[in-house]
Amino acid sequence: MRDVSIVGVGIGHWGELWNDSLRDLAVAASLKAIADAGVDRVDSAVIGCMSSGIFTGQEHLASVLGDYLGRGPLPVTRVESACASGALAFKAGYAEVAAGISDVVLVCGAEKMNDLDGSESTYALGTAADQEYEGYNGATFPGLYAMMALRHMHEFGTTRRQLSLVAVKNHANGLQNPNAQFQMAITPEDVEKSAKVADPLRLLDCSPVTDGAAALILVPTELAKKLAPGGAPVAVRGIGHATDTIALHSRASLTRLRAVEVSAERAYQSAGVKPADIHLAEVHDCFTIAELMAMEALGFAAPGQSGPMVERGETAIGGRIPINPSGGLKSKGHPVGATGVAQILEIVEQLRGQAGGRQVKGAKLGLAQNMGGTGGSSIVTILGA
Numbered sequence: 001m002r003d004v005s006i007v008g009v010g011i012g013h014w015g016e017l018w019n020d021s022l023r024d025l026a027v028a029a030s031l032k033a034i035a036d037a038g039v040d041r042v043d044s045a046v047i048g049c050m051s052s053g054i055f056t057g058q059e060h061l062a063s064v065l066g067d068y069l070g071r072g073p074l075p076v077t078r079v080e081s082a083c084a085s086g087a088l089a090f091k092a093g094y095a096e097v098a099a100g101i102s103d104v105v106l107v108c109g110a111e112k113m114n115d116l117d118g119s120e121s122t123y124a125l126g127t128a129a130d131q132e133y134e135g136y137n138g139a140t141f142p143g144l145y146a147m148m149a150l151r152h153m154h155e156f157g158t159t160r161r162q163l164s165l166v167a168v169k170n171h172a173n174g175l176q177n178p179n180a181q182f183q184m185a186i187t188p189e190d191v192e193k194s195a196k197v198a199d200p201l202r203l204l205d206c207s208p209v210t211d212g213a214a215a216l217i218l219v220p221t222e223l224a225k226k227l228a229p230g231g232a233p234v235a236v237r238g239i240g241h242a243t244d245t246i247a248l249h250s251r252a253s254l255t256r257l258r259a260v261e262v263s264a265e266r267a268y269q270s271a272g273v274k275p276a277d278i279h280l281a282e283v284h285d286c287f288t289i290a291e292l293m294a295m296e297a298l299g300f301a302a303p304g305q306s307g308p309m310v311e312r313g314e315t316a317i318g319g320r321i322p323i324n325p326s327g328g329l330k331s332k333g334h335p336v337g338a339t340g341v342a343q344i345l346e347i348v349e350q351l352r353g354q355a356g357g358r359q360v361k362g363a364k365l366g367l368a369q370n371m372g373g374t375g376g377s378s379i380v381t382i383l384g385a
Ligand code: COA
Pocket: 083, 118, 122, 125, 141, 142, 182, 197, 203, 204, 206, 207, 208, 209, 286, 330, 334, 373, 374
């Protein structure tokens, strides 16, 4: 296996992008990453996308990306693992470079969600749940995560205020991210007064519906030394990947994310590090409760201790372990197939020292956690400066 480094990053502003199609977004992010890497060729590409067929009517993204990049016979692979499609694309690209199959690999994540109205996008997202037992019976993702939140509150005394503080922190961080969809400061009262979506979750507990893309360039570390990218190469230190039951009711516990726990153990083991060594993390806060549960599954907090940790400010920039300095899914947005790539991109910018007003000082080791559905699949990636 060869050591692998990330040498190029590409992302644009995320939001409701009425003037850009899915292919425009994917191509723009990819061209930026290629330019940032300073490479004169791409040998292969992987694109992560959850549901372009339902959201936009366009499948066959392998051909779309190769064609509209103007790189005709380029081998392109499309992968899907619901909201973890982006990190899965990264894992596939990493494996291709590590195995010596290709030297310069483009990894792109993209999703265009706003072409549908609210109920249609809720249906499209719901296809990542267990359709026979959850979807057909009317469960939606806000509803499923609301059940997890209620159970967490019941078992551990997690409070409404602690959920609010996750959203407040992530919006404060997003104010420093020029690419974030919602750049606005909010208070806990704003969260608690916002429209109820699925009790106890309110509008400001939820990630939004977003159009966006992100891209990275991966090369063998030996080759990275010969390039002049837009920032220092960042090493891939470890990746862990796992799945769990697709339906929530099949799990032993509603308050544990087993796939995140196992994928984290695998990533820590392959990187030879432990949770206390990590300087910052991007985690999958599709709802505020998801950030708290991810912190516990990643070993940053003991079960039930994530809420108090957020209350003490330990996850803010400048705290013990800054979480979601990018603004997270909550503020930056959540174009589902792009999210996992953008989380890794944020860690790269942080380790390069290029994160501007949201820079975590002295960051040398970062972690990104991306999951599908209610945690039916999870990928954890550890990167080092
Ligand atoms: N955070 C902050 N503001 C939001 C928001 C969010 N998540 N979602 C919408 N808004 C804002 C809009 O900008 C709009 O503001 P405006 O009136 O000033 O223009 C307003 O709230 C209403 O927007 P609208 O698009 O009509 O909201 P909606 O009721 O259709 O959708 C949710 C709101 C929460 C239901 C939707 O964002 C959602 O489904 N989120 C979860 C996505 C999801 O499940 N992802 C997968 C996770 S596994």
